[in-house]
Amino acid sequence: MSNEQQDNIKRLVKDHWYVKYEEVGFPSIQKGWVLPVERWADFDPFILMAEDWFKRGTFSDHPHRGFQTVTYVIDGRLEHIDNAGGRDILEPGDVQYMNAGWAARHGEEGVGDDIAHTLQLWLNLPKHLKKTDTSYQNIYSEDAPTVDFAGGSVKVFSGDIAGVKGPMESVVPFTLSEISLNEGATYTHKLPETHNAFLYVLSGDMDFGENEVNLTKHGVATLSFNESGNKDMMSEFRIKANSRRSKVLIYSGTPIKEEIVPYGPFVMNTMDEIKDAYRDFHNGKFGPPAV
Template sequence: MAEQILQRNVKDHWYVKYEQVGFPSIQKGWILPVDRWADFDPFVLMAEDWFKRGTFSDHPHRGFQTVTYVVDGRLEHIDNAGGRDILEPGDVQYMNAGWAARHAEEGVDNDIAHTLQLWLNLPKHLKNTETTYQNIYSEDAPTVNFEGGSVKVFSGDIAGVKGPLNSLVPITLSEISLDNGVTYVHKLPETHNAFVYVLSGDMDFGGNQVNLKKHGVGTLTFNDGGNENNTSELVIKSNSRRSKVLVYSGTPIKEEIVPYGPFVMNTMEEIKQAYRDFRLGKFGPPAV
């Protein structure tokens, strides 16, 4: 008997609300608000920021991973292990904060950096792993072209190619661009929790054809407890020229967490220990 392929629907959707914040930060919005992390598991939160140099200077992290997509401007990464690089629009940076990251994320010169930063949880047994960084430049992510569009794969096995981003928990990240009137079927593991964020244009998503325009977010149905080797399908139809969407998916971790300040741990005591360790210098010297 043939495998029945799960057809994804949009489960919930909303538009990001933005607020102006104090200089050198400029504007912020929550794509995934932190108080709903249990719905988004393994994702904790996702922020959209416009900022200038000095907003995200030297700071620590522990217990999770970040996936940062640069929308516009230039982003300089500096870490206290000697890493330094500049990311440009369409580039992605992956960080495993692990047990003790200390870094800075800065606008370059007088640029306004515009970024999307996703916090990706680590399971309890990986929260003390070594801190690592990986830059994925736009041109190094494989792109599959088809009539009326393309899919660029940053992470996961998608459309017959494998993205270069190597996270400690299984995720996919794809950037899909479609012309007006084009329909594309995006395939994901049926067990992955997933969401979409529209960067531009006007698109319909899922079997229930939920319409989302720029700044629209949609979470998707999935088969919790299914077979990770089974595929699901998300139908996407573009209603405008230059429609572009990011699709994120990942395997739920199913652990209680405490996101607090720059840390994501399993208990409040572990959060307090992270602050103690930072004050005691265990995260190393500043990132400058």
């Protein structure tokens, strides 16, 4: 075990930035791009991540095709409605997974007068899975396993992390962990060395990676990884908290390495497939509205 431990790759922060926000028209309130879509090739298998503050009426009935979404609720309440009869309310710390597959039609709304504050990640589907069935899964914060360690804890929503398995059942496996640290605490997060990974700082002040890059709230970083390595080997990513109540989300997944066309609510491999998606939606093939 000790020899294997010595061989583990130590990850660096490869790139980092802070989210820039803009006010948008009511009932939407503010938006920022955590992962801007024009850099999707750098983030593969992740396409984009948006951070939104919004009230009811912003994301009513709409379609999707060709990818998955992972929505983390930071604050407020989020009501999910889909045209297969699904309806639920998610609260801060909860996560929803959706496989849009071939024909999703749903709404994501603030509840009552709440301002919903969410992070929504778009996770690509490889070409051979873009026709899969639509599905949804809600992961409530208390149902995600938590591993405590000196000075903090890691909560696992998806993937095998810290000796536990997250409850999320994604079509394309990926990891999602929420790491909380007290001031002065350190933690070494382990990920498959071939996974592309990024992080988003929810609160506090932390140093990341072997190069000790400092980030505070709203900071984003991509991590170095060994794309041609061994998928069964783990890598290590060091985190140190400089303030109490420091919290970060870390996402990782295997690059798909396919050209994609993200256009409107659809993500396909060619523009012709995008046109087909719009045609199918207008011809009613996505089913009735989500109300």
